[in-house]
Amino acid sequence: MPDLNKVDPSIDLTSAHEHQDFSVLSKVAVAIMVIGFLILSIAVFGPGAKYPKLFLFSSFGAIAFGSLAYTFLTYFLSPSGVKNNHITTSALTAHGWLAWIMAVGLTGFYVIHYWWSHLFENWYRMMDPLSFYVRGKQTEDWIFYGVLYTFGVLIMGIRAIVKYRHSRYQIIRTCMVIFSQFFLAWLIPSLLVYFKEPEAYVNYFWPLSFKDGFPLHFQSLLQEPSIMAKFLIFWSLGLTFIGTPILTYYFGKRWYCSWVCGCGGLANTVGDPFRQNSSKKLISWKIERWMINSVLIFIVVSTGYIWYVAATAGTLKINPADHYLTKSYGFLIGMVFSGVVGTGFYPILGTRVWCRFGCPQAAILGFIQRFFSRFRITTNGGQCISCGNCSKYCEMGIDVRSYAERGANIVRASCVGCGMCATVCPRGVLNLENGPREGRINKPVSLSDIINFEEDK
Amino acid sequence: MKHIVIIGNGIAGVTAARHLRKLGDDKITIISAETKYFFSRTALMYIYMGHMTLQDTQPYENWFWEKNRIDLIQDKVESVDYSEKKLLLASKTEVSYDSLILATGAKPNMFGWKGQDLDGxxxxxxxxxxxxxxxxxxxxxxxxxxxxxxxxxxxxxxxxxxxxxxxxxxxxxxxxxxxxxxxxxxxxxxxxxxxxxxxxxxxxxxxxxxxxxxxxxxxxxxxxxxxxxxxxxxxxGVSPNIDFLKDSDLNLGRGIKIDQTFKTNMPDVYAIGDCAEFEVPLEGRLPIEQVWYTGKMHGETVAHVIQGEEKTYKPGTWFNSAKFLDIEYQTYGMVLGQLFDGQETFYWEAPNGKISVRINFSKETMAVEGFNFMGLRARHEVCVPWIENKITLKEVIENFGAANFDPEFYKKYEAVIVQQYNEEYPNDRVELKTKKGLFSNYIQKFKRFSLTERSS
Known part of the structure; x- marks a missing residue:
């Protein structure tokens, strides 16, 4: 019989000291970050080109220091756990004035970068010291963007790790996301250029990197004398035709979408404060299925068409169809959809607009996940209390709760396996699992079905 | 076509309405003074903390009710006329019913403290x-x-x-x-x-x-x-919200008295959820059950009863869960502050003092009777059959991995739990047989199956 008196009521009352208020320090941290952005803005008007190192280090340094200090003060000083306080009331994360300013700013940045990139000339010059160091040549248009992107993933990735540090799944996944962006999408392509090899972003392949499936791409790589070029062909084809089906069969689409992909990486780091803004409405799901599959069909048909044209012409060399499709696809999908809308509207529409409505890679992976994979999100018996945290924090707009409260496993094409539903669930109801396909899709109709685990069910 | 009126749009009332719609074509009306649309009461705290808005806590979009022909009235019921079968609302309108489900929930306990009615x-x-x-x-x-x-x-x-x-x-x-x-x-x-x-x-x-x-x-x-x-x-604590039902012939105790089919003493009047009190409680359970899933099960069962089916309330093995700040708690089988007679307990706690596993078992047969998990998620589908099939402590420890529902990459404690068991029961040493994961779950299912084969 347990002894009730064993618990000493006076235990460690000394630890109940007053809660420290760090709001002033937090404001200082935010101020430093804002100063960093101001320095960066000033740089584009000329000083950046004149004093590249000064502006590069002071702006990026202040942004990094300010945001990391803020992260530390906000998330690290209290015990680890779910830390989503004030998300629905903050002007930044709940469609307030800050969200709109940020959306307009981001969208404006993309529009200028796509159509009037010469306006950013001074930023490119500011980046030259770094560019010469890693790439061995001066900054071109998208190199500046790549550095910003990687920097954002790194800093906000650290924030995600601190914020979600009670979940080892989130820690390990975020480390992989940072690794993938830093090495596969930034350092390796830079070093390839440095060593005069063909530049390649090795975490992208057909169909997301649509050009990798076009004849022209093969032609240009085949012309290269280096072994590396042959390897890149092998790598890219291997990921498309072997890696994708096998890995997705075992782990679901998450192996790519929320572990490796740079778009997903940006969404899960820089975009993390906005993940809750994705629409959970049934109508959104309907629109999503039409759109994403239309994009996929467009890519498959146009790729096939270009190969048909190339085959009939008997050459891989540039043909009008290749040129025209590359251009129009690059503009519509690459720029407008994945850039301007996909990232620019993070604060308004949530983080995975592109992944959910437009990405052809996600469409293929989702198709395999839905029909041929061992992955599912298991729901735990009758423990769900329908609170709605899982649905709220699903970046893909899946109404997770509607499955969890019925005890039905979640097997959805769109799920990127970020694991946030399981992370925020207060009752331990959800779990991402790979396992035997038998019984993967279950549809209990009532609670009695769920909790009376009869063998004859 | 009957008119079934439900007072209260909490989980019990709404579940009843949904199942009534699945089962038949009757006219269904839900009356609530609290909010027009059903929301999850358990999420109130998250609205305040800014994790979710009220809308986020609503499990169904607003079109759901019209599509499923469930009428919603936001009004307060003043009184019930059981002989005329009609309700009088605060707006002075009358609603007549053929069947009435009382799902009025609960209210916070006031123990007559001095100053309890002060503002604040x-x-x-x-x-x-x-x-x-x-x-x-x-x-x-x-x-x-x-x-x-x-x-x-x-x-x-x-x-x-x-x-x-x-x-x-x-x-x-x-x-x-x-x-x-x-x-x-x-x-x-x-x-x-x-x-x-x-x-x-x-x-x-x-x-x-x-x-x-x-x-x-x-x-x-x-x-x-x-x-x-x-x-x-x-x-x-909370107690049934039944003040407006007093001074009538409806049989009240602490709550609205019901039999095992949720019938009150009034014809065609039923009570479910937090406001209902079983005249004869099920064995080992309380007369008033005020948790989320029992509300759901009450609602589901009463819908079948109203449709004339012989469905009895079978809540199965007790379970529950909660979260204390950052520490999650799950329990299966009845585990209370004190052991029941004839029980012993096996308790393991992680060195960080935030994770623990408790297994209560029968001293005589060694069969497990209850689990408490703190800071560690457990698989409902494994723990409950372990209790129901009277699996021994030893077998549970050996196969503990099958019950582990923690996310991937989480630290696993099966080995240290086995180690502690071996220290406490040196004459009955075990080895970890089943590791964490879905495969384990299937192995367990197979084992239970063969176990039933053996016993029958």
């Missing part, structure tokens, strides 16, 4: 309660919470999110100690302190002191200490 003294159950707290929050420097249970600790967490100091009065010597055994209870005490909550164990409220305008300004504890505060959260 409140419980937390309804959306109105939450609005009341929200409106006053900017004035609160210190909140005192009276009653160390599940709602009390939620309220404490809510105030922490607004940087409001919290003093937490718990009458027991240790937090929720009637339900949580000493070790788990002590773990939560420590965790409450870790969050800088001024936890007062063994402390009872003497009175709430108001200022001249009738607002809370302080409280007095039984030992005489006076604490200044602007809010008092009264969270010493």
């Amino acid at each position: 003294a409140q419980g937390l159950y309804s959306y109105q309660n939450l609005q009341y707290i929200e409106e006053r929050s900017h004035l609160i420097k210190r909140a005192v919470i009276v009653g160390g249970g599940l709602i009390g600790i939620e309220l404490a967490e809510m105030f922490l999110s607004r940087n409001i100091k919290v003093t937490f009065l718990v009458r027991e010597k240790s937090f929720w100690n009637k339900i949580l055994p000493n070790e788990e209870s002590a773990m939560i005490n420590r965790h409450i302190f870790e969050h800088h909550i001024d936890l007062r164990l063994g402390a009872e409220l003497e009175e709430i002191i108001g200022d001249d305008s009738g607002k809370v300004k302080a409280i007095k504890i039984k030992d005489g200490e006076v604490l200044d505060c602007e809010f008092v959260g009264l969270t010493a």
Whole structure:
């Protein structure tokens, strides 16, 4: 019989000291970050080109220091756990004035970068010291963007790790996301250029990197004398035709979408404060299925068409169809959809607009996940209390709760396996699992079905 | 076509309505004074803390009700005329019914404390309660919470999110100690302190002191200490919300008296959820069940009963869950602060003092009878059949991996649990046979199957 008196009521009352208020320090941290952005803005008007190192280090340094200090003060000083306080009331994360300013700013940045990139000339010059160091040549248009992107993933990735540090799944996944962006999408392509090899972003392949499936791409790589070029062909084809089906069969689409992909990486780091803004409405799901599959069909048909044209012409060399499709696809999908809308509207529409409505890679992976994979999100018996945290924090707009409260496993094409539903669930109801396909899709109709685990069910 | 009226749009009432719609074509009306649309009461705290909006806590989009032909009336029911079978609403309209389901929920307990009706003294159950707290929050420097249970600790967490100091009065010597055994209870005490909550164990409220305008300004504890505060959260449990049903022939106890098919003593009147009290409780269960899933099961069962099916209420093995600040709690089988006669317990706690596993078992047969998990998620589908099939402690320890429902990459404790078992039972050593994962789950299913084969 347990002894009730064993618990000493006076235990460690000394630890109940007053809660420290760090709001002033937090404001200082935010101020430093804002100063960093101001320095960066000033740089584009000329000083950046004149004093590249000064502006590069002071702006990026202040942004990094300010945001990391803020992260530390906000998330690290209290015990680890779910830390989503004030998300629905903050002007930044709940469609307030800050969200709109940020959306307009981001969208404006993309529009200028796509159509009037010469306006950013001074930023490119500011980046030259770094560019010469890693790439061995001066900054071109998208190199500046790549550095910003990687920097954002790194800093906000650290924030995600601190914020979600009670979940080892989130820690390990975020480390992989940072690794993938830093090495596969930034350092390796830079070093390839440095060593005069063909530049390649090795975490992208057909169909997301649509050009990798076009004849022209093969032609240009085949012309290269280096072994590396042959390897890149092998790598890219291997990921498309072997890696994708096998890995997705075992782990679901998450192996790519929320572990490796740079778009997903940006969404899960820089975009993390906005993940809750994705629409959970049934109508959104309907629109999503039409759109994403239309994009996929467009890519498959146009790729096939270009190969048909190339085959009939008997050459891989540039043909009008290749040129025209590359251009129009690059503009519509690459720029407008994945850039301007996909990232620019993070604060308004949530983080995975592109992944959910437009990405052809996600469409293929989702198709395999839905029909041929061992992955599912298991729901735990009758423990769900329908609170709605899982649905709220699903970046893909899946109404997770509607499955969890019925005890039905979640097997959805769109799920990127970020694991946030399981992370925020207060009752331990959800779990991402790979396992035997038998019984993967279950549809209990009532609670009695769920909790009376009869063998004859 | 009957008209079935449901008073209360909580989980019990709404589940009844949904199942009635699945089963038949009757006219269904839900009346609620609280909100027009169903929301998840358990998520009230998250609305306050800014994790979700009210809309986020609504499991169904607004079109759902019209599509499923469930009429919603937002009004208060003043009285029920059982002989004429009609309701009188606060708006003076009348609604007649063929069948009536009372799912009116509960309200915070008030034990007649002096000053309990002052402005700033409140419980937390309804959306109105939450609005009341929200409106006053900017004035609160210190909140005192009276009653160390599940709602009390939620309220404490809510105030922490607004940087409001919290003093937490718990009458027991240790937090929720009637339900949580000493070790788990002590773990939560420590965790409450870790969050800088001024936890007062063994402390009872003497009175709430108001200022001249009738607002809370302080409280007095039984030992005489006076604490200044602007809010008092009264969270010493809830009781059925049945005041408007009094003074009629409806049989009331603490709640609305019902039989095993949720029928009251009035013809075609049923009661479910937090407001219902079983005349004869099921074995090993309380007469009033006030948890989320029992509300769901009541609703589901009553729908079948109203449609004339012979469905009885079969809640199965008891289970429950909660979250104390950052520590999750799951329980399967009845585990209380004290062991039942003839029981022994196996308890393991991680060195960080935030994760634990308790297995209660029969001294005589060694069959497991209950589990408590703190900070570790367990698989419902494995734990409950282990209890129902009277699996022995030894077998459970050997196969403990099958019950582990923690996310991927989480630290696994199966090996240290086996090690501790071997130290406590050196004559009956075991080895870990089943590791964590879905495969284990299937192996367990197979084992249970072969077990039933053997016994039959």
